[in-house]
Amino acid sequence: MESFRQAFELLFPPDRELLQIIGVTLRMSFFSTLISCLIGLPLGSLIGSKSFRGKSFIKKLIHTLMGLPPVVAGLIVYSLFTHYGPFGKLNMLFTVRVMVVAQVMLITPVVIGLTSSFIESASKPVIETARGLGFSGLKTARLCIGEGRSSLFSVVLNAFGRSIAEVGAVSIVGGNIQWKTRVMTTAIMLETNKGKFSFALALGIILLIIAFAVNAVASFIVKENADG
Amino acid sequence: MVEIKNLKKIYGERTVLDIPGLEFRDGETAALAGANGSGKTTLLKILAGIIKGSEGGFHIPENVLYMPQSSYAFRGDTLRNITISGADRKEALELLEKLELSHLAGKKAKSLSGGELQRLSLCRVLSRKCDLLLLDEPTSACDAKGAELVIKAIKDYQRESGCTVIMSTHSPLLALNAADRLIILNGGKVETDGSPEETLANPETQWAKSFVAGWKI
Numbered sequence: 001m002e003s004f005r006q007a008f009e010l011l012f013p014p015d016r017e018l019l020q021i022i023g024v025t026l027r028m029s030f031f032s033t034l035i036s037c038l039i040g041l042p043l044g045s046l047i048g049s050k051s052f053r054g055k056s057f058i059k060k061l062i063h064t065l066m067g068l069p070p071v072v073a074g075l076i077v078y079s080l081f082t083h084y085g086p087f088g089k090l091n092m093l094f095t096v097r098v099m100v101v102a103q104v105m106l107i108t109p110v111v112i113g114l115t116s117s118f119i120e121s122a123s124k125p126v127i128e129t130a131r132g133l134g135f136s137g138l139k140t141a142r143l144c145i146g147e148g149r150s151s152l153f154s155v156v157l158n159a160f161g162r163s164i165a166e167v168g169a170v171s172i173v174g175g176n177i178q179w180k181t182r183v184m185t186t187a188i189m190l191e192t193n194k195g196k197f198s199f200a201l202a203l204g205i206i207l208l209i210i211a212f213a214v215n216a217v218a219s220f221i222v223k224e225n226a227d228g
Numbered sequence: 229m230v231e232i233k234n235l236k237k238i239y240g241e242r243t244v245l246d247i248p249g250l251e252f253r254d255g256e257t258a259a260l261a262g263a264n265g266s267g268k269t270t271l272l273k274i275l276a277g278i279i280k281g282s283e284g285g286f287h288i289p290e291n292v293l294y295m296p297q298s299s300y301a302f303r304g305d306t307l308r309n310i311t312i313s314g315a316d317r318k319e320a321l322e323l324l325e326k327l328e329l330s331h332l333a334g335k336k337a338k339s340l341s342g343g344e345l346q347r348l349s350l351c352r353v354l355s356r357k358c359d360l361l362l363l364d365e366p367t368s369a370c371d372a373k374g375a376e377l378v379i380k381a382i383k384d385y386q387r388e389s390g391c392t393v394i395m396s397t398h399s400p401l402l403a404l405n406a407a408d409r410l411i412i413l414n415g416g417k418v419e420t421d422g423s424p425e426e427t428l429a430n431p432e433t434q435w436a437k438s439f440v441a442g443w444k445i
């Protein structure tokens with residue numbers, strides 16, 4: 001109860017630091033989702049719709065990467081971008097951009113895996129029917145996307161959900177720096193470590209509200225355009 | 229002309245289709261029969277380019293249409309499910325009329341019954357032009373009246389376009405009423421090949437005899 005009261009107090013009127021943290025969180029999650037979907041949706045569709053040698057190996061690889069522990073991804077990205085690492089010159093460590101890099105590494109396999117298994121199962125009858133009608137590859141692909149848009153949409157939301165909830169990788173490469181790279185999850189970690197459990201829980205409640213709001217808005221937009 | 233030469237389909241160790249040679253004249257309507265798993269769908273899918281044969285090859289005309297064994301309903305209403313093929317509204321409505329689906333024009337295609345959906349799927353295919361029409365069990369979900377409508381639609385389309393039709397079926401009615409030729413497959417091989425009346429009355433092989441005996445008319 002104490003947590004709900006604190007959550008309420010943080011939100012009304014909004015706390016300036018909290019707003020900044022929410023801003024960073026949303027920015028990071030938005031770009032992580034965007035980039036991993038730009039890579040993962042086409043690649044996943046390709047893997048799902050084509051049969052080629054080594055496909056089962058690639059699928060196993062993707063399934064393994066889907067379970068990549070976030071701290072491991074964090075460490076890999078950290079070692080790539082640390083001062084002496086191959087990308088050290090870019091000076092990106094402890095920035096939101098490198099947090100996005102780490103998250104893209106974590107989320108892209110998930111997007112590829114979910115998209116390819118969706119295309120493999122659900123698109124088969126669509127492809128067969130469309131090819132049977134003599135449609136071009138382009139028109140067939142468009143139909144598959146149109147027919148499966150609610151599933152593809154939940155892939156995108158899944159990616160966003162992972163991104164906004166993830167803490168291991170972003171705390172390693174982002175450093176949880178106040179006013180700069182602190183996001184909701186790392187703030188919750190920090191408060192928990194300080195022993196302020198109810199305040200941490202208050203932040204958790206707010207994180208849930210944000211996630212719910214994003215989901216609601218997104219599905220509203222899709223419903224508006226879909227209807228079918 | 230459709231020309232099949234040494235066509236084989238092999239899954240793992242199993243040869244599910246093995247056709248040394250088979251030809252179809254232009255404008256011919258042929259029915260493919262045979263037990264479940266005898267290779268009817270496999271043959272049609274290979275000709276339609278949905279799957280590849282393992283060995284051998286075939287020659288077919290350029291414009292091919294294929295209606296899968298299970299019908300798919302696209303998003304949206306029944307009418308859109310036809311116009312999606314490029315047909316205009318008027319043509320689509322005429323086809324719906326022909327298959328007695330007009331009253332369902334505005335309904336969501338996904339809500340249609342099995343037999344209604346199968347007739348819709350046929351409308352969609354017949355809204356396009358082709359030289360070779362491949363139909364996988366086009367009456368399997370239809371009642372007697374529906375099957376009659378489907379048969380008439382196929383015959384009319386064939387007459388108007390002069391295309392070659394190859395269709396698989398478990399229905400003697402379809403074979404007798406719509407086809408000039410009946411091919412019975414057994415384990416991926418051609419068991420008999422002849423006129424439907426002749427084959428049904430006087431099956432050439434012992435196996436075909438017992439198969440046809442199971443076909444009650």
Ligand SMILES: Nc1ncnc2c1ncn2[C@@H]1O[C@H](COP(=O)(O)OP(=O)(O)OP(=O)(O)O)[C@@H](O)[C@H]1O
Pocket residue numbers: 239244262263264265266267268269270271297
């Ligand atoms: N992808 C596949 N992998 C392995 N075997 C397959 C595959 N597809 C089909 N088969 C096998 O090929 C055989 C022929 O199947 P096909 O679908 O052509 O039969 P059919 O004559 O159309 O039967 P039905 O009357 O039930 O429609 C079957 O025994 C089936 O199990």
Ligand SMILES: [Mg+2]
Pocket residue numbers: 268269270297364
């Ligand atoms: Mg079949």
